[in-house]
Amino acid sequence: AQPPESKRAYAGPMFADLAGDIDVSFEFFPPRTDKMEESLWKAVTTLEPMRPKFVSVTYGAGGSTRDRTHATVARLVKETSLTPAAHLTCVDASRGEIDEIADAYWEAGVRHIVALRGDPPREGEAFRAHPEGYDCAASLVEGLKKRHDFEISVAAYPEQHPESGSLQSDLDNLKRKLDAGGTRAISQFFFSADAFFRFRDAAAAAGIDAPLVPGILPVSNFAQTRKFADANGTDLPGWLERLFEGLEDHPDARKLVAATVAAEMCRRLYAGGIRHFHFYTLNRAELSYAICHMLGMRPSAGGAS
Numbered sequence: 001a002q003p004p005e006s007k008r009a010y011a012g013p014m015f016a017d018l019a020g021d022i023d024v025s026f027e028f029f030p031p032r033t034d035k036m037e038e039s040l041w042k043a044v045t046t047l048e049p050m051r052p053k054f055v056s057v058t059y060g061a062g063g064s065t066r067d068r069t070h071a072t073v074a075r076l077v078k079e080t081s082l083t084p085a086a087h088l089t090c091v092d093a094s095r096g097e098i099d100e101i102a103d104a105y106w107e108a109g110v111r112h113i114v115a116l117r118g119d120p121p122r123e124g125e126a127f128r129a130h131p132e133g134y135d136c137a138a139s140l141v142e143g144l145k146k147r148h149d150f151e152i153s154v155a156a157y158p159e160q161h162p163e164s165g166s167l168q169s170d171l172d173n174l175k176r177k178l179d180a181g182g183t184r185a186i187s188q189f190f191f192s193a194d195a196f197f198r199f200r201d202a203a204a205a206a207g208i209d210a211p212l213v214p215g216i217l218p219v220s221n222f223a224q225t226r227k228f229a230d231a232n233g234t235d236l237p238g239w240l241e242r243l244f245e246g247l248e249d250h251p252d253a254r255k256l257v258a259a260t261v262a263a264e265m266c267r268r269l270y271a272g273g274i275r276h277f278h279f280y281t282l283n284r285a286e287l288s289y290a291i292c293h294m295l296g297m298r299p300s301a302g303g304a305s
């Protein structure tokens with residue numbers, strides 16, 4: 001008999017035994033200023049030798065970064081060996097506009113889209129579909145697939161999307177997105193490996209067999225993480241808050257704690273069979289690089305294959 005999930009996780013390998021048999025992907029956001037542009041490309045250059053499966057670039061609320069997302073993704077295609085994935089949302093766009101964006105990506109050589117409904121442009125408002133647009137991610141996936149044969153990733157919520165009525169309806173929705181043509185689901189960030197495993201079990205019971213990739217947020221700024229977590233309904237455990245208590249003026253110690261916490265969660269997820277981790281880098285390489293290193297990955301001079 002299998003030990004209970006939590007015990008199974010603890011029984012996993014030590015860092016020293018991790019062989020690097022994992023895939024990673026990294027998420028970036030499009031820069032707003034020259035200085036941000038510089039730190040993004042520094043992060044990209046640092047992480048490229050880890051040969052990620054893909055790197056994704058977010059799409060700002062309300063399509064506010066449409067051009068910047070495109071420019072960042074196009075530069076990744078031209079100047080790196082990386083495989084970029086462009087995030088795209090339904091917010092404030094007609095189906096015709098989405099077709100135009102999809103065509104431009106296809107022409108630029110982009111073959112992977114992270115298809116999302118998106119959050120409302122203004123915080124606190126409910127999502128309202130564009131009168132000629134898509135009303136949810138599942139219909140966006142369907143539309144994109146009809147236009148071009150993109151590889152498509154979709155979003156998943158181990159602790160439930162805040163607007164979903166129940167776990168079951170959230171899982172039904174996830175299944176619709178995957179059935180419409182999604183290849184994998186990338187999860188919202190979370191801080192409990194057990195919560196992810198419970199979600200994975202529930203997804204399997206709902207007939208979902210596509211890969212569920214955990215989204216890992218290395219926490220270096222606790223206050224900012226609290227804001228993100230409040231907005232998307234992620235449970236922020238008391239132990240995490242206590243770990244960061246008193247470190248406000250100790251940025252180096254904060255980074256060490258952040259890398260340790262995230263690497264430990266990845267180790268538990270690894271013990272439960274996870275072999276692909278998606279890192280929310282916030283355009284900073286250091287933490288993701290350190291965590292990949294602890295998971296046994298080593299850079300390769302040749303870049304991605």
Ligand code: FAD
Pocket residue numbers: 057058059060061062087088089114115116117118119135136137138154155156161162163164165169170173177186187188189215
């Ligand atoms: P959907 O899958 O359409 O679901 C939205 C809600 O509606 C859910 O509660 C779902 O259960 C419910 N629902 C949908 N259809 C039905 C139905 N038929 N019946 C009942 N309920 C239904 N946002 C951005 O703006 N830009 C980004 O770049 C971005 N990247 C992200 C990347 C990842 C990995 C994740 C996890 C999220 C990202 N987001 C991004 C946030 C995302 O846009 C929000 O979480 C948004 O509120 C939901 O998007 P979705 O694609 O999951 O929507």
